[in-house]
Amino acid sequence: MNKTDETRKIIDLLAEGKITAEEAEKLMSALKPSFYPQKKGRKIVFQIREEGEKKPKINIAVPIALAKIGLKFIPEDAMVNASVKGSNFDFSSINWQEIIQMASSGEIGDLFNLEIEDDNGKSKSIRIFVE
Numbered sequence: 532m533n534k535t536d537e538t539r540k541i542i543d544l545l546a547e548g549k550i551t552a553e554e555a556e557k558l559m560s561a562l563k564p565s566f567y568p569q570k571k572g573r574k575i576v577f578q579i580r581e582e583g584e585k586k587p588k589i590n591i592a593v594p595i596a597l598a599k600i601g602l603k604f605i606p607e608d609a610m611v612n613a614s615v616k617g618s619n620f621d622f623s624s625i626n627w628q629e630i631i632q633m634a635s636s637g638e639i640g641d642l643f644n645l646e647i648e649d650d651n652g653k654s655k656s657i658r659i660f661v662e
Contacts, residue, residue, distance in 0.1 A: 537562055574662050575634045575642075582654040595634050595661070602631055634661045 538559070545555040575598050579589040593601075625643070633642050643659040 575631070576658075576660050576662055578656075578658045578660075580656045580658070592662075595631070598631050599635065602627060630659060 541550075541555050541558045541562075544550045545552065550558070573595060574592045575595050577589065577591045577593075578587040580587045630642055639661050641658065641660045643657070645657040646654055647657070648654050
């Protein structure tokens with residue numbers, strides 16, 4: 532029995548009074564995951580970790596579609612003018628258009644990885660990936 536048949540059967544059972552509206556709703560909800568399968572590669576994730584730490588200091592996950600839209604509103608000369616405290620890496624050198632384009636291609640995994648050392652000799656890793 533396909534999903535359309537299952538939906539029709541639930542509607543018929545409801546119409547015949549064999550199940551309540553609440554029961555029909557629960558049955559329809561159970562069918563949703565197969566109607567709307569989760570797609571992989573839908574989020575772009577930005578993480579910054581410090582050496583020896585298990586949990587990232589920064590962990591931001593953004594739907595790729597939202598990242599594409601947001602990028603249109605940021606002037607190119609204002610693109611991420613930030614730094615990791617004590618590092619000498621210039622974040623403005625990252626081509627964010629290219630990162631978003633790579634994320635949109637449907638690939639899953641790392642797009643950008645960088646290890647930097649702060650003034651105290653402690654390393655930090657910056658990772659951008661798609662999941």
